[in-house]
Amino acid sequence: MSVTSTNAPKRSRLSAALITALMVPFAASALAQETDATSQQPAKPASTTLDKVTVTGSRIKKAEVEGPAPVVVLTAEDIEREGFSTVYEALSTLNQFTGSVQNETTQSGFTPNAQFINLRGLGPGYTLILVNGKRMADYPVPYNSQSNAVSLSSIPAAAVSRIEVLTGGASAIYGSDAVAGVLNVITKDNYEGDSIRLRGGTTTMGGGDTGLAQWTGGKTGDKWSLTYSFEYLNREGILGSQREDRDSYYDNPDFRGRPEFATAVSGVYLYRNTGAAYNWLTPEGTLSTSVAALRHACERTSSEFEPYNSSASVNNATPNRCGYFGYPATSALQNSYNKTSAYISGTYDFDNGTQLYGQFLGTDSRNTGVSSTQFWQTPGYVYTPAYGYIQAQRIITPEEIGGAQRTEYNEKSYNLFGGVRGTMFDNRFDWDFGVSYSRFEFESNRPRFLEDKVNDYFLGPQTGFQSIYPRYNGYGLTQLQRLFGPMSPETYRSLSTTVHSTGESENTTASFSMSGDLFELPAGAVGAAFVVEAGSQKYTLTPDPRTTPDYTGTDAIYNLTSTGGGGDRDRYALGLEFSVPIFDSLKANLAGRYDKYDDVTNVGGAFTWSAGLEYRPIDSLLLRSSYATSFRAPDMHYVFAGYSGAYTYITDAYLCRVNDIDPQSSDCSGDSDYYYQVFRTYEGRQDLREETSKSWTAGVVWDIMDSMSVTVDYYTMKLENQVAELDSDFLMRQYADCRLGEDVNGNVVDGNSPSCQAFLAQVTRAGGELSNGQVTEYSSYPINQASLETQGIDANWKYSLDTDRWGNFGFELGYTHVLKLDLVRFAGDDVENIRDHLQYFNYRSRANARVTWTNDEWLVTTYATRMGSLPNWAETGRIAPYIRYNLDVQKKVTDKLTLGFSVVNLLNNRQPKDDTFNSWPYTWRSHDVIGRQVYADVRYTF
Template sequence: MLAALVMPVAGVAFAQDAPQSAPADASAQQDLDTVVVTGSRIKRVDIEGPSPVTVITADQIEKQGFSTVYDALNTLSQFTGSVQNELTQSGFTPNASFLNLRGLGPGYQLVLINGRRAADYPLPYNGQSNAVNLANIPAAAIERIEVLSGGASAIYGSDAVAGVVNIIMKTNYDGNLLTVRGGTSSRGGGDTGRVQWVGGTGGDNWNLTYAFEYLAREAIFASQREFMDSYRDDPLQGPPVEGIRVRDRLQPPRTPNRIWPVDAAETCSKFADFETFTLPNNLGTGCGYYGFPATQQIRNSDDTISGYLYGTLDFTDNLQGMAQLSFSDSKAKIASSTQFWQSPLYVDQQYGTIVDAQRIFTPSEVGGLGAQQTRVNEKAFDLAFGLRGTVFNGRFDWDATVSHAEYRVDSKQPRFLASAINDYFLGEQLGVVSGRPVYDLNEERYFSPLSPDVFQSLITTVNTEAESKVDQASFVFSGDLFELPAGPLGMAATVEAARQQYDLVPDPRIHPDVAEIYNLTGTGGGGERNRYAAGVEFSIPVFSTLKANLAGRYDKYDDATDVDDAVTMSAGLEWRPIDSLLFRGNYATSFRAPDMHYVFADESGFFQTVTDEYGCRQAGIDPTDTACTGSSTYTYSVFGTRSGNPDLEEEEGKSWSAGVVWDATDSLSMSVDWYKIRLEKQVSDISSSYLLRNEADCRLGRERDGTPVDSSSAACQKWLSMVDRVPSGPDQGDIDAIRRNPINQSSIETSGIDAKVAYELDTDRHGNFRATLAWTHVLKLEEQEFEGEPIVNTRDHLSYFNFRSRVNWQLDWERDDWAVSLYGYRWGSLPNWEETGRIGSYVIWNAGVRKEITDKASISVAVNNVFDKLHPEDNSFNTYPYFWRAYSPIGREIFVQLDYKFN
């Protein structure tokens, strides 16, 4: 295998992605005359086509030790981008799992289930865009997963920019298989139990396949991991967060300005989790809370029931009916860091000065680690009916399908009632002095721990409901049109109609204009779109060794956007100079309709730290200098609002690929493929820095370099209307609020290499050995925020935290009743946090052993992360949790599984 990897690129190729090219799957594929492979609707004998397709089977998922679909896919080499996950509990979708193919983003690969679009997760990723959640798909029902790398809009329509993930469920299953699996983590927490039942039955003209799964998983809190349970884990030994403080804002800079009723030590001693520490900059003594962030969960608790039914009925030899139902019901609990309260700047009547107060609430005050968990209930189902058959003496196949899918989320989050918490500590407002409110802080309440009962009296439950739906109908007609000298001309034609809608209803008390819930705003929205499409593709045998593949598609959109319609095409070549060698290439155009939440989002609020470029330039300070960016006068937190933009256009993409596949021997297969993807008019929110730069240009009538700007232009009126400044009072002229919305703005281009190799050795005495290895290396990733702006080398930028290379491998051995599997993956280096260099790679090994006890029963043991590997060391990562979110903090996990087959 090592020798194969160092062969010249021109002669190296592999087809782990094509089951018939991998010797381990060859016998299974020889029974099929023709099959449909993701990336084409034309049935074919050769699994390999003009674009690479990676296949991962249900058996491989089990051997690799994974419990969920997402865990297995996330280790494939092509998914080089990172996403928000359970470790990022402050994210907008902490209970969902998303993929990031080629590092373009979660929404840039199309996710299909049995070739049909799945309903989007109703809560928008990062509060902005839509994507499909992989966490609710039962592993028990999966037959295999096919991953097509490259643009495929000419076949599937919108979203297939980076590629397609097609999750293919079990059909025509015979017998029954009951699986019981249990496990835990060696570092504590995360106990997991799973029960699966897969079966099938049938008669002369009917068949029914069913799968049911129950998964229960215990939460893991950051406090259960010693490397992230405290601010003391900061490699730079930064200070803790202040658990409680009252600041005198009129004290001179760099002088003690904390106010205590007696002294800091006595106050801190009242709280079990607080301790005194020396404040930086000569500010005196503070009450530190080192464990503040460790109250968050790093793995959600989960309780999920899911099921799948698939049935067929043969009406005649040429007509078959199909029905499919899949569903899931999930109850999860998630938790971010413990809540805190911060007062506005106010005049304190007792202290006679301007103060602000900050208070963090410890687990003992709130009732334990689980007392602040958000409860998320999710229900999803997908129902489909279809008819399929053959015509013209079996020359042509047809398939008509209608389906309806729904996904519902109900979130219940405990948060402070603003009036209750303010009144509890400050009481009624006593007046106004110099534009600031006057209060009298209740020292007895503020400087003493709360009981859980008192804490709960200040809390309310914030309810958010969300729902997404997709209705689809499709008709596919395929077959061989006629014979050419080199073979039959294959054709497939399709027509589709679909309706997509979503409705996101946050608690009305978290609307930006409502201040009932403390320190929390939400995003709402809702809309619908209709889509109609027609496409055709051809497989053209030019010579006996050369085949061309052409496809074109027209999509018509009926919604509020400026998309209207889109035309896409693809062209591919397959050249087989000998049976064991394939040279291939493909060119495709693709598009992506704007995410519905980019279009239909209601106004939502956020807080962000910004730099006031206008204030700096007006004062004669370079806006890029630390005198501007590092000054609290010009860099401070502001409130902002965001809303959707119905004027968005579609994003347009192009992709190229070229490669070679070589079955060098009956036991050795290899492949190398080059890819390139370019995306134009990518939808993104206007960045705050770009907004404030344009606002400053318009207010001053000139750009940074002195170029004149027409302040009365329509563009300037737009920029000026998006920034509000304080009209009077002590903060006159400061930014009061900003408004943002998404626009078609940036372009991105990426290219790289995928290489794969598989080797199989069958022996009589020592068993059968199989080895596979896949490697992806990103050669280029460049971005341009706006046309005319500089092109940025994102791949090598020291603030870019996606992986430039990823590798995965699998080694299997089977003999008689025993089977052993080793699976591993390596993620390449990332920049260090201070952006001065790069940190080491990340290598994980999983291992599994299975023993057949009887003809019906087997037992297996799996160990994930055998060596208990954690994140690579980064001595500059001084932001909690002190490592990048892509790395897992779970550590080693051990599972035991019992399988039992019965009729």
């Protein structure tokens, strides 16, 4: 069995990942599993070249370890030594991922079980995700109900050898989607022996117990090789109620030190238009507006409910509402996982030098998310002869449901590819013909009320209309007692059903490629690569038919509508690439590709090209630069999304400002009357064009001495014709600015500008477009509307110190700084500096550092990540950066047995202080809400 080196630095450049002999100080041996056994001593860089290999960003095999465009490498050893259990956890700490994404803390979102990345802040769909250079199927459910992207949840860590991340445009090599960059997962191959790893851990604050089992092995013969791995991950979920600093609305920082002024969401209420007051059920069975009646009704309904005053400036000793302070804590902070993965790869060599190869990677996961419990409310006003026009609301507690409100996610992914490869023209050219197929299957099951049944339970049968309002002649004491009384789990089940939704996506590609040396020049051989490719892509998203807006059956689902869609498209591509040595010290790289799309959009064909220069004035110094054009075909769901609608909550910034209330205050937050539910409609468009981009990089790679190196790269990227849908909060703020003619700071806003006209047309209010009634509906659709430009710097420094007595030390620092992030929302609008805008929560800088110490028996790694400042929630300033430390200790007991101990978030740093973050979970989703995690693991090789 080959044993991997354990000096494992976090992220080396490509020179530190491809072969052990060329490792920069304290770098991990990414390929040690494929070579002879190595010791735990760090390898010193002995040269700057290696046998020719193909790396991400080019199809031409090269001997140089660095090319014209920067590539960051994360090895399997890095994932383990930094304390992580999954690929996604480790990738999330890469400095280049400056954009945020929705995650498990967004249980009310559309993809709380997916794991997306956001390179350069462009968005999840702008990074091409590959496995061994082959495309993966998208996650069938669109991110934020808008666009598709690949979820990293389907990639098991046990199968990974390394991950190469090209941070720049690469459509001239790979085609569509390679706009922000390319993430290429290289799986294990030519593995000899077997290794079993067991890892177990938990969180120190409760919940989140984790078990991980991995078995990796392989066999080789004279003409064949077989590599395999199996992984099982079981992780317990964590609810908000398990974290004392976010288990209720009392943790809202607005009320820190003054809990008697805390506000909550209304657990139950009945509002009568007659008298314009909230009414409560008395012990005598009548309605009253008195505080005594409120206290009685609140206590009678649920032991979880408490009287409070809806104004944050009035003491709760004078209540006017019945609130559910624990409501947000019924939602999950972390999903539970039960995931099984298998990987197998093999090759067979024929006598004529041709090789047959094949690979399978599959994952079956059965995960569980927990969202906040359901509620019921009247559809606006309803009419009852006994009480006039009323509105009512009731939140159902976990006790009434019989436990947490769980959503089951069953997901399966398959990635298969196979082919044949060999050489031609006297071994001058390599050729490869292969076919790949990737499929992702999604299924969710969630409990929901049946609309007719729950309305009948709380209101009785509808008996017609009073004007435009539903009429309920039989509404009386029975219905009041149900509203202001506990519900049994049996009753809940009789009113509910299971909503079943499915989705599938596929990506199939067949390609033929050739690469080799064309001819010799005085400075060296001219390399070339050629590729011809054909592919198809399709997806189907099938919601439960009872949740579609046009469903008319009697078993319609209450308060839930879903997004459906489906379509397919074919593509064909032809690409060329050249590597030309101009002088001994100067090399040029040129590539061009034409992609033809056969679908309903306006894409047609897209040509992209790239060029790069590598200048080596001395052996230890590389000056490099690259330029690339890229494109992204319109996202499938942007094109094929069917008409759909969804109920969503908005904060009505316009009505807040009309009533002289600060839109960012608690009086206009999720606990106020200005935060309410409206209907959002959405539909795809088939007239979308491709998004295009231009990117340029310039950098230096300098081996200062044998034990020290530094890399600095500047990047600039501009994306045009970006397809986007506006965020509802942003839309409501802009709508308010446009109607009032000024923003919250008093700056003049032109209500006749193109963007204002678009904002105003998307919102419908009760009473007409110029009324001050509540918003009833807003429409949304994708359009090619925006351009985005970003600039920044990536830097990396490494140093190793070897001592005879004290062991070997390694040091590494990485840093990314976003210099510019500008957005033009609509053609003709002014440029917005969203890098510094207080409504955008992307990081302006990220950094990481690693210190390693190793000797013959021990390997100790300390790893730190720093996320730069973000706006505070009030959008009045910025909060401090967020820093987290991990510790990993490995002890080699014997040649076959290694024991380990890891701590993730060693100092239990939760989040930077933000006294204005008054929305649960009271911190931004990129910050750690789990707290310290401790793990022990054992590895045995044989």
